[in-house]
Amino acid sequence: MTTKFFDRLSNDLSQLLEDPIDYNVTIEIGEAPNNQIFKVHSYILQSRSPYFKYKFNETPFNDDHIKVLTMPNINISIKIFNVIIKYIYGGIISLEKLENSSIFDLLITSNELELDELVEYLQTYLVNNCASWLRLKFDQIYRTSYQVKNLEIIRNFYNDIIAKHPNTIFESENFHSLPEDALISILKQDDLQLEEGKIWEYVIKWGKAKNSTLPTDLDKWTSDNFLILKETLKGCLPHIRYFSFSNEDVIKKLFPYQQILESKLFLDINSKIMIPNMPISSIVLPPRKILNMRLPTRITPIPLSSNIITNEHALEISSWIDKKESSYIENNPYEFKLLVRGSRDGFDVKTIKTIYNICDKVSKTIIILKVEGTGEILGGYNPLEWDNINNQYKNTQDSFVFSLKTTSLKNSILSRMERNFNYAIHNYSRNSRFSFSNALCLIGNLKTGKKCYCMVSSVYSKPIRSDEFIRPKESLFSNIPKEALFSVEEYEVFEILPIDLN
Template sequence: MIPLPSDKKFIQDISQIRKNNIDYDVVFIVGRKPSKRMIGHSFVLKVRSVYFHNKLHSMDENEEFDKYDRYQFKFPEYTFDIFDRILSFIYSNEINVLTMSSLSLLNLMKAAKRFKLTDMVEYLQSYLIEDRSSWIYENIFTEAFDNEESQQLQSLVIDLICKNTKWFLNLDHFNKFSEEQLIKFLQIDDLSIEEFHVWNAVLDWAFVKNADLNEKKVTLWSVQEIECFKKTLKPFIPFIRFFQISSSKYFDYVYEFSKVLPEELVNKLLEYYLKGNSPTNYLLLPLRKVRTIDSDFITSEQAEIISCWIENDTQEKLINLEWEFKFNLLYSTKRNGNSVEMFHEYCDNKGATVILVKTNLPGEIIGGYNPISWGNNESSSDFKSKNSFKDLLNDGDENSLTDVDEELIVGSSSSASSQKMALNGRNDSSKQADSFLFSFNMNNENNIGKISSFNVLNSVHNCHECGPCFGTTDLWITPDAAHLKYHTVFHQPLKNSGYHRQGSYEIKLRNKPGAFQFKDYEVFQVIHV
């Protein structure tokens, strides 16, 4: 049998359309006089770029066409080379970075960001970090920070630092920054790293400036050495967000250096940690924006609570409690659409995750923390629990379906295999013991339940036919087709259906067990920072 053409062949054919000037309906006027004319195709631009999709839609509505009934764009700010590379990526999904200067790459990344070419931005950013880090250091402050006129470049560089702060702090050149450059760095609000790391970086910088110190232990310093080090740190103290450091991290990383900090600051911090109240009559800088979560369901405060649960800590009642974890949105049914296939495409093999489910009850959010990766390592034939899915939906509890429309599920009782569910042996049972489920409601009641010690292997159910599922029946997000092949369950093909009945976890998530409908759910990758 002759194989079908590959995706690569398809992309090559599309790129030829542009090269041969075939049936184009978009004209670009690029560069300043003498400008150059380039062509494009609206159907390609709409699919590949959100920017052009929105612009072309607006031009359609307003009937903005040239005399030949074509769309026309003018980009005098871009050189022919930069815009040609943008179009080349849109049409062929390829880019040759080896022949480009670092400054041209930075300008290309700026253009890609404007045209919302996310894949291109991420690729260029990764390449600059991995292969041009020396250039970034050598030019990052001279070009962006020290030149107040280059605001656009400054914005792009700050964005690069904010998304890769830990990498930036680990650069060999960091300790060569001038005092003014370091202060400008500390003034950035969007650093994606916890404040104790920032403090440690400033300490390292100060030790380089005081290379004559024989020891790094303050208790061994003379009075003169303490005063000298204190003088070195003094310009940076107002720009370090000490009140965003938790008490445990303060004790581990800051307390030892109390003698080189202002006495008033040390006293305010002590009062803050003991009383849990924000200090009065003391200037506080805004929080670093690492303390955010891109969720349509929960607030940063609720994400902070989840972060504490992951750390196995009780919730500290500190307004500025730091996070040990960053929550990276992998998948949202509201934004990406809801299907089992999409869940696995976006979320499999991504490490620890948090699931948030918004049910149809006002203010109710339920969810779970899975410390191991989701993956397609089971099938329905592997999963025959002591109650089949059909039995769970029709387990004799008349109230179990009260949260669901009557036409959602209709079935009859049947017996099922009594085999116990087990996870694939590749999963780490010690990590699985950290699994938990939780719930938030409109009354600000926050509940958590860990996996039972005798049910650790039942923490999650990995199956290509299911969405995220926890426990034997504790929280199943199981869209339409799941288990139908192996269990006689008849129901309407509603995707937003789930099931809860307490089994493996020490929490009853909902007042009424059984099937329920949800509006949407989100999956976040949990990254230690």
């Protein structure tokens, strides 16, 4: 009988990490002055990680008999390395306090350090506990699973989604940049829920996108053009189920590209149309296992009625409303119902038709502004009701202000409530003023008055404009630099309404 005392062993080795007696390796993580030096033992690390075994073999001892190790080729944070080194010493890992994105970073780093046991565990954990987040980050992580070795569990998770809902990938705006091995993996799936003729169209579309010089008019193609496409698709073509095409699809979709098929295969396809029971020599792949039940159709988004923002902007704003870590990529859970538009209803904050009157008693609204002269897109989310009668401060922790990405702003800026929640919203209807504390202030006629401004706020977390356009926190209105005051080219107010995606 063998008795195993792993708990005590784990605890003793973990203590050795805390009090590194006789350490002979230092590992520097991060850059000064925020770097951290880890004192560790080569015999433990190299017994647990092939990566460290290789690194120690090529790293000489210094005069103090210490190996000084840096890892310039691995992008790793101090936080992540702390988790990994504790796992290496004690075989213990805790993920409860890590965000999903950090767990995925931990997975990638563990893979680079060749910690196979941990790589398998983290993939399984993400699939079983973070499936919604994986779906949200579909495009990014699916591609990574093919760029990085040993991520088969995550890859299979995504391939199962694609098999059931093929439009997830085939209708993606990034489909053309899908890696070849990812596309081949999809084509190999017997349960891909898509007609073979449609699959063929997508494959051709992908191949053409890889060769932008090919003529757009197929009638103008030369033999060389078809050879180029054939070479591009040589890894994909063997996985098409040619004998599952309908006769109509063979004529309409396959015949125009017959030159990229082997002559014997094309002859056998024709033979099967004319004499279905005739023996052929070509390999006949089994038809795909299409479910009898009707698959959910792709959600058709409610058209966005905006002269300022795009659907991508709307998805980003919706993710902020839901306090998501990452932006939605499709299927917006909200309808943006247009209430007010400056060019249609007027630009004054309080007139007979505009903001306070139309929005009175309406809650959960987004106001969007396009700044005159700079093209900036600023805005804010008000979860509370507008009030056309009372001047008052309003309390909420759910409002936020933002600046959306444009051609001149690479990434959007989100500024959430941070403190002083009683001053989140300034509802000053009688003074023709509405503001998100002082982070975004709208005054008078938004087009002609040029009285709007943003300033460093004691309520919201960060400024949403660059320093040159931010009002100093201490300044009086009369002393505001003219560069900090702005008018708007257009503005819109939307009511945010939930959509049933089931």
